[in-house]
Amino acid sequence: MKSIRVTTRGGSEVLTYQDEPKPDCSPECVLLKVIAAGVNFADIMQHQGTYPLQLPLPYTPGMEVIGVVEAVGADVTNVRVGERIAAISFAAGGYAEYLLIKPEQIIRIPDTLDEHTVLALLIQGLSAYLLLDYAARIRHGESVLIHAAAGGVGNLLVQLSKLMNASDVFGTASTEAKREMIKNWGCDYAIDYTDPKWHETVLQITNGKGINIILDPVGGSAIAQNLSCLGVEGRFVSYGWLSGDYPSLTTAQCQKLLFNNQSVSGFAVNVVMEHHPDIVDTALTQLLNWVQMGKLTPILGQVFPLKDAAVAHAAISARKTTGKVILQVG
Ligand SMILES: NC(=O)c1ccc[n+]([C@@H]2O[C@H](COP(=O)([O-])OP(=O)(O)OC[C@H]3O[C@@H](n4cnc5c(N)ncnc54)[C@H](OP(=O)(O)O)[C@@H]3O)[C@@H](O)[C@H]2O)c1
Structure with missing residues (x-):
């Protein structure tokens, strides 16, 4: 599969587009075919080496995705192949064609909402x-x-x-x-x-x-x-x-x-997600409701193809973007 890899800390040039093996779906996991990944400023600080919780090298950036369930592990019962779901993964890995997640990371989203709007409501929303x-x-x-x-x-x-x-x-x-x-x-x-x-x-x-x-x-x-x-x-x-x-x-x-x-x-x-999942659920429900009612309209900024993740990061670092920046994967 295609993915973005970071093998050394530095500026946006350290993001490389390359082939990686597609992950196998283990019994306790869900394999997601990624449609799009959200870009967050923390993704930039991570490869710059200025983020306090450093991911060990090498890694694939990307903490939020929307995708379609490609495979479901034998122990997982709460999701089926073909469902469109979102996920937040602070362990990263979202800038890739496939992402392995745990069932508790699944975020259910209304069918009516477009992928980019959903991504804007995850970490930033x-x-x-x-x-x-x-x-x-x-x-x-x-x-x-x-x-x-x-x-x-x-x-x-x-x-x-x-x-x-x-x-x-x-x-x-x-x-x-x-x-x-x-x-x-x-x-x-x-x-x-x-x-x-x-x-x-x-x-x-x-x-x-x-x-x-x-x-x-x-x-x-x-x-x-x-x-x-x-x-x-x-x-x-x-x-x-x-x-x-x-x-x-x-x-x-x-x-x-x-x-x-x-x-x-x-x-x-x-920290709120870890200690107060109920508060986070209420927040997401309210955000989704407001969007569906037309009261909240996340501003969608530039969309880059996955291969141009480095260009997306450079644009954010140079303060050239507004609203939500997205990587289109599938
Ligand atoms: N603590 C948390 O849980 C949490 C969660 C999400 C995000 N955040 C933080 O919130 C901030 C915004 O995140 P975001 O993902 O929404 O990014 P973003 O706002 O889409 O992009 C960064 C923006 O910050 C402004 N900025 C000010 N000083 C800057 C500088 N020295 N370099 C670059 N940009 C600068 C720029 O706007 P102007 O040109 O108008 O200044 C730029 O467009 C980040 O610091 C991020 O780490 C924290």
Whole structure:
């Protein structure tokens, strides 16, 4: 079968398209013929060597797929050959024509939804929903600031904030074209966070009150600007380090948190999936319902053939993509 292999850490050039043996379906597994695989920023950090949970080399990237069941192991009873299902696999392997999964990884999806929309709702969709509902515990009428709002997680955060009754939604993006897009998706204010004084703009718009919830995948030194525009009882959730660095807090910043009843917390979707599968099921059901009702429309970005996985990764790294990036496999 064709697959993408990573044999050494480095930039997108380390992704090679090659032939691998098709996996045999063991008794406790399900063999999936992959239709399409979702690309996540974590796939990039994995081969760059900046992801904390490093997959051992060599490996095939790809943590989410949609496909058709090709074979079912003798011990598996909850799925049949020919069913179209989705799966999340933090052990990766999705950038390939076939993927072996465990029955508990099966995600059932409505027949009516197209493959690319389903992929947008998996890691990125669940992360966006859980960031707002589980991590930040959004309440009716609160304001939200979404960094990297034009991205895969970001576009869904913008739309979900409104569906979860946020008041003002602020989004940040690096270019004018992206800022125009995020306004079209529902942002009330589109902020240029390449301007080092972006936080002053946010404070001006909020009449000095600041924001209730800030969702941050960027990290690094921007923590100072973020905390300066976090309102009383505000929640700042860190869920990525696109800048290459984690945020670090000074004593003065900790003091300000304490005297303003503010919190700083972290979020990792895999931890919620491991410890609270019921919460994740509820989130996915709600996401699927909203999409079927026409209330939520994941923004679908570029689609690349499997062989061009390196091109897809380079485009995301260069900040040239918007919405969900997909690899078409079958
Ligand atoms: N903790 C979790 O459970 C979890 C789950 C899913 C995703 N994440 C994190 O969420 C973030 C977004 O993931 P995604 O898959 O949805 O990616 P993405 O948003 O589709 O792509 C990354 C976007 O981030 C922005 N960005 C800001 N600084 C950047 C930099 N230094 N280099 C490259 N891009 C930069 C770019 O938009 P601009 O040009 O507008 O800045 C870029 O388009 C990533 O950090 C990812 O690791 C975390």
